[in-house]
Amino acid sequence: MKGMTVIVKKTTQLMAGIIFLYGAYVIIHGHLTPGGGFAGGVIIAGAFILVTLAFGSDFLNLRKEETGSTSTENIAILVIILLSVTGLFLGTKVFFLNFLPKGNVGELVSAGVLPLYNIFVGIEVASSIFIIFLALIIFKEEESI
Amino acid sequence: MELAITIITGFMILGAVYAIHARDLLSAVIACGIVGYGLVICFLLLKAPDLAIVQIVVETITLIIMVAVVLDSSREEAYTKLDSQGYIHALLSLIILIAFFYFFYISISDLDLLGKGSLRMAKAYIEGAAGKTGSANLVTGVVFDFRGYDTLGEATVLVTAVLGVIAILRLKGKK
Numbered sequence: 001m002k003g004m005t006v007i008v009k010k011t012t013q014l015m016a017g018i019i020f021l022y023g024a025y026v027i028i029h030g031h032l033t034p035g036g037g038f039a040g041g042v043i044i045a046g047a048f049i050l051v052t053l054a055f056g057s058d059f060l061n062l063r064k065e066e067t068g069s070t071s072t073e074n075i076a077i078l079v080i081i082l083l084s085v086t087g088l089f090l091g092t093k094v095f096f097l098n099f100l101p102k103g104n105v106g107e108l109v110s111a112g113v114l115p116l117y118n119i120f121v122g123i124e125v126a127s128s129i130f131i132i133f134l135a136l137i138i139f140k141e142e143e144s145i
Numbered sequence: 146m147e148l149a150i151t152i153i154t155g156f157m158i159l160g161a162v163y164a165i166h167a168r169d170l171l172s173a174v175i176a177c178g179i180v181g182y183g184l185v186i187c188f189l190l191l192k193a194p195d196l197a198i199v200q201i202v203v204e205t206i207t208l209i210i211m212v213a214v215v216l217d218s219s220r221e222e223a224y225t226k227l228d229s230q231g232y233i234h235a236l237l238s239l240i241i242l243i244a245f246f247y248f249f250y251i252s253i254s255d256l257d258l259l260g261k262g263s264l265r266m267a268k269a270y271i272e273g274a275a276g277k278t279g280s281a282n283l284v285t286g287v288v289f290d291f292r293g294y295d296t297l298g299e300a301t302v303l304v305t306a307v308l309g310v311i312a313i314l315r316l317k318g319k320k
Contacts (some may be wrong), residue, residue, distance in 0.1 A: 002208065008217035020215055024199050026198070030280050030282065031280040031285045032281045034195045034198060039202060042199070042202040042203055043308065049206065049209065070311075073307065080297065084319075096290070096293030099289060103279060110280070111278060112278075114279075114285055118289070119167075121296070125300075125303065126298055126305065128303050128306075128307045129206060131307050132210065132307060135310055135311055135315075136210065136213045136214065
């Protein structure tokens with residue numbers, strides 16, 4: 001896949017980091033402001049897709065990125081299941097138990113395990129959307145080699 | 146507000162109808178974008194910013210992926226002439242359309258007014274969520290605490306969908 005012109009590359013260099021930071025903000029503040037794991041994860045995936053579209057990449061590099069994001073996705077969903085199972089062994093025996101202290105409503109560190117769920121769902125959504133995009137590029141180039 | 150939503154819904158219907166009848170598949174994909182972005186404005190007018198954020202980002206990325214698919218395959222839609230089976234399908238879909246419209250028409254008098262829900266469960270969620278979960282954003286409290294099973298199912302569906310995409314799109318076997 002070929003890259004684009006110099007103007008697009010420079011604009012992408014300026015914008016991609018800001019988009020990534022905005023996605024991270026939406027995920028981390030998911031229990032305080034509108035947004036959350038799903039929305040922030042898709043924004044982060046958008047930052048990666050923007051970089052891939054603007055700069056292009058050779059086949060081997062993309063293959064490495066696909067392997068990396070596949071394992072990230074699987075580890076993230078495993079952590080979500082482990083977090084929800086942990087609730088079974090602490091205190092009341094309930095799946096999806098909020099076992100951490102809740103704190104004051106409205107502070108950044110509050111609401112127990114909800115921010116942790118948000119972060120891991122965000123990682124999982126970001127990597128899965130990015131894989132779907134990469135799969136369309138990689139397997140086409142694989143055919144031509 | 147209801148007038149604005151009616152106008153936007155009219156535009157969305159026009160975009161969807163154009164997407165069906167367009168000969169060029171690329172312009173059909175872009176006409177589908179009208180439906181998605183119109184839905185974003187409707188969500189904002191109905192005071193649902195959570196849904197609006199998700200919808201606007203997902204719509205953009207879906208558009209990119211659909212354009213990539215169209216550029217990979219052909220841009221022209223394959224046309225076939227109607228045969229006898231096609232006429233039977235058209236008649237069946239017309240009957241189903243009329244039946245749906247009739248039942249919607251008789252059930253619309255029993256619905257609540259716009260924005261005035263009277264469900265018993267919704268009231269309990271709105272009053273108890275902040276105290277029980279400690280989350281200032283009500284939606285996150287419901288999604289990850291009261292309805293944790295739903296969210297786990299959604300995440301699993303996403304993983305399964307990605308596995309399916311990788312398995313179907315792969316043309317050569319792995320060595």
